[in-house]
Amino acid sequence: MSEWRFWFNSQRGTLLALAIFILTFAIYLANHPAIVNNGLTVQGVGNVVQTAANKGILLALIAIAQTFVVLTAGIDLSVGMIFVLCNVVASFVVVNNLGAAWGFDLGPVFGPAVGIVLVLLVGIACGAVNGAIVIFGRLQPIVATIATSAVFFGIALWMRPQPGATPEFAKALGKVMLSKVNGVIPASMVFLLIVVVLLWIPYRRSVLGRATYAVGSSEAAAYMSGMPIRSAKFLAYVWSGLFSGLGGLYITFVTSSGQADQAAAGTYTLNSIAAVVLGGVSLFGGRGSAVGAVFGALAFLTIKDLMFVLNVDPLWQPLLQGVILLIAVSIGSARLFQVRNRLELFG
Template identity: 60%
Template structure:
């Protein structure tokens, strides 16, 4: 296989997700009453970034052949925490932001420790921890609200528009990819995560550091979900312990991961693909808006798009001549 064919096969899921998103977004802006304007792009970007961050968090765990059902709860917990801590002057708000990110990181670390040393299935362990995290969020914010001196200047700077009409949230998302995902993907631990997800037994026999790889994946997953919760606070200036929002973002993150070409069997995919999958998934609701369709149709359209994405990802099964090739 030539180099370009290998690279195409490696990034096929990401490219498909990108193509789906571009097609849907072009249709959206072409039919939007305001057209392709900075405000329209910023609004769409802000909604997409929230799901993209949670989808990135889910991707790290899925790459290890697990599923994290607590990402939505971490997302909600850090939102409630940020609504109280991101307040006061720049220095105090900065310390609050650091505390919120640390809380997300700790939640992910707890998940990793339970899965690794408790030897529980990830889906079972994260259901339990997710309930705990949501309980803490509900204790912090029994009713929706925010701090009276919430620092809206920082929030506006990170969710508004940069010179030229560029959405600040997209720049922040790109920074997260460059600072968190790219170094992780190229590190020894990152490669170990892919090896573990592909075949944990083979990885163990090859001397791959399985436990550190899983721990790093869950820890960074919590951190990314915490960044998502922080951004939700930036958008709303408040926190809300909403079980519905937590469950929705958890399920949508799994859908975005699949749409982005990440295999639920582990070891295949990229957080960048999950980002495009998240933006494509969010654009479905925008399309319903511009075509003035009943919002009740949204789950149907989301299901159809997701089914098509899964079908494209499984197309290689029709090329298999030997059943052993499925495990190669």
């Protein structure tokens, strides 16, 4: 019985985010014009969910990326730029005839597969650069990632001064990744589930995963306990790069093109912070999970879309979104209501 209570206490943020998401998505579905007009059919709901899922997975992947670094009590302001850079890279290499220019053609199956691996390697490399600067250079993550994101943006802009894609881009693969399995379940959500089950859960249970939490709770205590703190922090940045890369890959499936978009990078970075906070991941480190961040991201997007289906005047939508974001993150993170002693406030 008492163990159950501990579990509930540690998952409180995740469960709250899940509750917010279910509530807002139910309101969203009930007011969506396609469902209001045609009634509650499996086909109609499936379409609405598919559209929302294909939008949601982008922020969900970036939010997971942010989670790894935030768990170590750091912050990664370059997730949006790694996302954009990987989008640009994917628009070059995820093609049906990879290697044709060098005399070997990998074909429409292996070509895109190798291209995807290349994109993810770029993401991992970006994360490794961040990790090396933060851990071995001993710079503060916030400044280091601001600087590296300028470099990542420069590289993206160099590769694609104008938005576009190679004509051989693997559009068929993109269509599959955005389709519905069995005509009901969105493929993107299946992909997200596979990623979480195959990557997040083994990581969370490994020694390095637990060390990540320990570093976030108290770096000095983790060091004294002989935790592999350097490897844990480095790995957190590498995972962050990998998941940003996955996000960049997915947006290439959505848009079938690459664009060095500075504004989009900034928006995704800021939204990823909002999503992890909504998802119950503590910015002080050591608390929260990627699952919570996913629900935080989905809830955040649903709140935004709610304005649209409720026919709020477009001019007032940004303000309402801002106020809702303000209230949501304030309630989630205000420590005023949790302290018993005045000195604890300064902790």
